[in-house]
Amino acid sequence: MILGVLVGIIFTTFEAGPKIISHWVKPFGTIFINALKLIAMPLILGSLIKGVSDLKDISKLSKMGGRTIGIYIITTIVAVMIGLVMVNAIKPGTSISEETRQDLITAYQSDAEKKQAIAKQQKDAGPLQALVDLVPDNIFKATTENGNMLQVIFFALFFGVGLILIPAEKSKPVKDFFDGFNEVILRLIDLIMLVAPYGVFALLAALIVESPSLDLFRALGMYAMTLVIGLVVMGIFYLLLVKLFVKLKPKKFIEGIAPAQLLAFSTSSSAATLPVTMERVEEHLGVDEEVASFVLPIGATINMDGTSLYQAVAAVFIAQAFGMDLGAGTQLTIVMTATLASIGAAAVPGAGMVMLVIVLAQAGIPEAGLALIFAIDRPLDMCRTVINITGDASVSLLVAKSTGKLSKHSKGK
Numbered sequence: 192m193i194l195g196v197l198v199g200i201i202f203t204t205f206e207a208g209p210k211i212i213s214h215w216v217k218p219f220g221t222i223f224i225n226a227l228k229l230i231a232m233p234l235i236l237g238s239l240i241k242g243v244s245d246l247k248d249i250s251k252l253s254k255m256g257g258r259t260i261g262i263y264i265i266t267t268i269v270a271v272m273i274g275l276v277m278v279n280a281i282k283p284g285t286s287i288s289e290e291t292r293q294d295l296i297t298a299y300q301s302d303a304e305k306k307q308a309i310a311k312q313q314k315d316a317g318p319l320q321a322l323v324d325l326v327p328d329n330i331f332k333a334t335t336e337n338g339n340m341l342q343v344i345f346f347a348l349f350f351g352v353g354l355i356l357i358p359a360e361k362s363k364p365v366k367d368f369f370d371g372f373n374e375v376i377l378r379l380i381d382l383i384m385l386v387a388p389y390g391v392f393a394l395l396a397a398l399i400v401e402s403p404s405l406d407l408f409r410a411l412g413m414y415a416m417t418l419v420i421g422l423v424v425m426g427i428f429y430l431l432l433v434k435l436f437v438k439l440k441p442k443k444f445i446e447g448i449a450p451a452q453l454l455a456f457s458t459s460s461s462a463a464t465l466p467v468t469m470e471r472v473e474e475h476l477g478v479d480e481e482v483a484s485f486v487l488p489i490g491a492t493i494n495m496d497g498t499s500l501y502q503a504v505a506a507v508f509i510a511q512a513f514g515m516d517l518g519a520g521t522q523l524t525i526v527m528t529a530t531l532a533s534i535g536a537a538a539v540p541g542a543g544m545v546m547l548v549i550v551l552a553q554a555g556i557p558e559a560g561l562a563l564i565f566a567i568d569r570p571l572d573m574c575r576t577v578i579n580i581t582g583d584a585s586v587s588l589l590v591a592k593s594t595g596k597l598s599k600h601s602k603g604k
């Protein structure tokens with residue numbers, strides 16, 4: 192990562208530099224991300240079907256499901272609250288001068304409009320659309336699009352339930368197939384991770400040469416700082432949770448999850464990081480596969496604490512920048528909409544910003560304010576994605592502990 196940043200900086204200093212990076216280095220980063228995404232669908236299918244079919248009866252599934260969703264929602268609400276407290280205490284938006292505001296708005300207007308258009312489509316769809324979208328009308332079609340992760344999860348769970356309900360001698364060959372399939376996928380992840388350092392190097396070098404002018408970043412420093420402090424507080428909150436309820440030392444937890452965090456930081460995508468999050472949690476933190484394969488894929492798509500915290504901070508920041516004073520009622524609306532919007536956000540780079548439009552609209556904050564934060568969104572996306580996957584990992588530990596599926600001695604590697 193550090194080498195990538197350094198090389199990126201060096202190559203921005205001469206004219207041909209950025210082009211060289213884009214043409215000769217970036218493609219390797221793209222290949223690395225593609226390889227990870229390639230593995231995501233088969234991983235979810237294989238591991239979830241195996242995971243569910245290993246559960247001996249349905250009541251276990253509903254117990255685990257209830258707990259998982261419950262803890263996910265609670266941590267998301269906590270994250271939004273932390274964000275609101277931070278942004279109200281630090282008030283980063285009030286430091287923006289009228290001139291900077293105008294500059295930023297003109298510079299990023301068209302990008303912001305694109306995000307608004309996508310968000311509008313989602314909003315026009317009606318309240319139950321998310322539920323409708325959960326059930327695919329064709330499983331083969333669903334698996335051809337990485338954005339359909341929840342549909343594939345739905346199918347895998349449904350299929351797994353079917354497997355539990357048929358006689359053991361009938362289900363055995365199917366289960367054996369998915370067991371083997373799952374092993375193959377896990378081995379592929381090992382292979383992809385061998386090239387991770389090179390992929391991460393390429394991604395960061397490309398990011399540096401493609402980022403907009405540093406001047407704009409400065410104006411947004413306060414906002415970024417507020418958000419990062421909020422994310423750190425959230426991180427500490429997880430460490431405490433894990434220490435209190437799982438009796439796992441913070442150091443051990445961080446050591447176990449760090450490679451997944453680094454990858455989340457480099458890819459800005461919880462979905463792309465999922466294979467590694469699963470591997471770390473199972474092999475290094477001792478979470479049973481049954482739990483990890485259920486809790487983590489769902490978490491990657493619906494539990495985004497970093498994103499919800501970001502939406503709270505960004506919304507209030509924009510309001511502050513426009514000189515608006517948000518009352519307690521409006522801030523309460525933000526708690527609700529940011530929780531829902533983070534659930535709805537896809538686990539890909541920039542998704543949190545699309546859904547931010549909905550939070551802004553609901554709270555009556557000018558959507559043009561998106562342009563204010565555009566320049567700095569990518570680095571912050573990298574940070575919030577780290578918290579997103581750390582949250583998922585923590586919850587998998589909590590669920591594993593509460594269902595007796597945590598081995599005392601993780602295998603380690």
Ligand code: ASP
Pocket residue numbers: 459460461462495497498536537538539540541542543544572575576579
């Ligand atoms: N990039 C984030 C993720 O994949 C989503 C976001 O944009 O906040 O977790």
